Amino acid sequence: MKYLDEYRDGRIARSLAAEIARRVTRPWVLMEICGGQTHTLMRFGLDDLLPAKIEMVHGPGCPVCVTPLEIIDKAIAIASQPGVTLISYGDMLRVPGSRTDLFHVKARGGDVRIVYSPSEALNFARANPDQKVVFFAVGFETTAPANAMAVWQAKREGLKNFSMLASHVLVPPAIRALLSAPRNRVQGFIGPGHVCTVMGYRQYEELIREFHVPIVVGGFEPVDLLEAILMLVTQLEQGRAEVENQYVRSVTYEGNLPAQKILAEVFEVCDRKWRGIGGIPESGLSLREDYAELDADRIFGTQEVTAEEPPECISAEVLQGLKKPTDCSAFAKRCTPENPLGAPMVSSEGACAAYYQYRRHTVAAGSGGH
Numbered sequence: 001m002k003y004l005d006e007y008r009d010g011r012i013a014r015s016l017a018a019e020i021a022r023r024v025t026r027p028w029v030l031m032e033i034c035g036g037q038t039h040t041l042m043r044f045g046l047d048d049l050l051p052a053k054i055e056m057v058h059g060p061g062c063p064v065c066v067t068p069l070e071i072i073d074k075a076i077a078i079a080s081q082p083g084v085t086l087i088s089y090g091d092m093l094r095v096p097g098s099r100t101d102l103f104h105v106k107a108r109g110g111d112v113r114i115v116y117s118p119s120e121a122l123n124f125a126r127a128n129p130d131q132k133v134v135f136f137a138v139g140f141e142t143t144a145p146a147n148a149m150a151v152w153q154a155k156r157e158g159l160k161n162f163s164m165l166a167s168h169v170l171v172p173p174a175i176r177a178l179l180s181a182p183r184n185r186v187q188g189f190i191g192p193g194h195v196c197t198v199m200g201y202r203q204y205e206e207l208i209r210e211f212h213v214p215i216v217v218g219g220f221e222p223v224d225l226l227e228a229i230l231m232l233v234t235q236l237e238q239g240r241a242e243v244e245n246q247y248v249r250s251v252t253y254e255g256n257l258p259a260q261k262i263l264a265e266v267f268e269v270c271d272r273k274w275r276g277i278g279g280i281p282e283s284g285l286s287l288r289e290d291y292a293e294l295d296a297d298r299i300f301g302t303q304e305v306t307a308e309e310p311p312e313c314i315s316a317e318v319l320q321g322l323k324k325p326t327d328c329s330a331f332a333k334r335c336t337p338e339n340p341l342g343a344p345m346v347s348s349e350g351a352c353a354a355y356y357q358y359r360r361h362t363v364a365a366g367s368g369g370h
């Protein structure tokens with residue numbers, strides 16, 4: 001197949017679903033890691049197309065959703081200071097911190113701006129040398145190389161008014177944490193296609209050796225996802241556990257080596273707290289000591305900021321595949337995209353927002369979403 005339409009062809013999708021139904025003999029719980037994949041599942045109603053024996057649960061692969069509360073609070077503290085311009089992606093402005101969000105900081109006169117790439121933040125810093133410009137960098141391995149390049153470039157140019165508040169997270173340690181959890185239900189994973197475009201799929205072999213759970217790297221269109229589910233079901237029914245690549249038009253075994261090189265140059269692996277899940281060892285990226293003068297956390301003295309999650313939001317269980325958004329008593333009532341209580345309702349990639357947007361808010365709360 002060459003064209004987008006073909007990856008959305010209903011006839012192909014239905015024949016893949018029929019093949020899955022033919023092969024499946026017992027219940028399986030599968031997780032798509034990436035929020036973009038969750039969005040496609042909901043948008044095209046793919047979970048309704050699957051046989052009842054296949055349960056899809058939704059993983060922690062939405063960067064906005066897993067950015068810890070305390071990093072939002074740090075960004076708010078920095079953006080509230082005079083002479084500072086805080087720049088980030090649009091979704092981050094609506095994520096609730098402990099007491100407020102960045103939109104409210106902006107409404108109160110803070111200089112908070114939205115960009116589509118870190119190079120726009122760099123350009124703003126070059127054009128405004130008297131302003132302290134902070135780029136709020138979140139995301140998985142997918143966005144990290146462009147952010148690393150911005151920091152590398154700023155250091156090379158000796159740009160003194162640019163810094164980065166970085167909160168990057170890594171997928172393999174999150175899968176390890178999910179599989180190690182005593183309540184884990186997931187028996188197979190659809191790997192995140194965009195992350196693997198950068199990092200390859202070699203790094204998942206270790207997880208498979210450790211946990212004997214199949215992982216199929218998948219794309220983001222309906223036919224991609226159904227094909228990945230078929231590959232997973234085939235492995236599970238045959239008792240195999242391997243890493244396979246459905247998203248061959250984008251992902252290779254090694255990944256993008258120059259992108260990995262700039263990541264290693266600028267960032268180092270660190271322990272990271274995930275919103276709703278808690279601390280996961282070696283699951284994040286922070287700036288290396290060589291780049292300390294560009295680290296906003298050090299420059300603005302926010303390293304000690306901590307925060308507690310609001311108790312009513314069950315995003316921890318949603319992001320671990322233990323509950324569906326519709327199991328949350330606040331879903332579509334006190335928590336909506338206009339007034340989100342938790343991060344999974346903010347981003348279009350968040351599971352709660354995807355359920356809300358694609359008709360699932362008509363499902364009675366507590367009934368489950370499958």
Ligand code: SF4
Pocket residue numbers: 312313314315318325328329330331332335336340341342343344345352
């Ligand atoms: S519906 Fe809202 S409160 Fe409930 S888990 Fe999702 S984000 Fe949290």
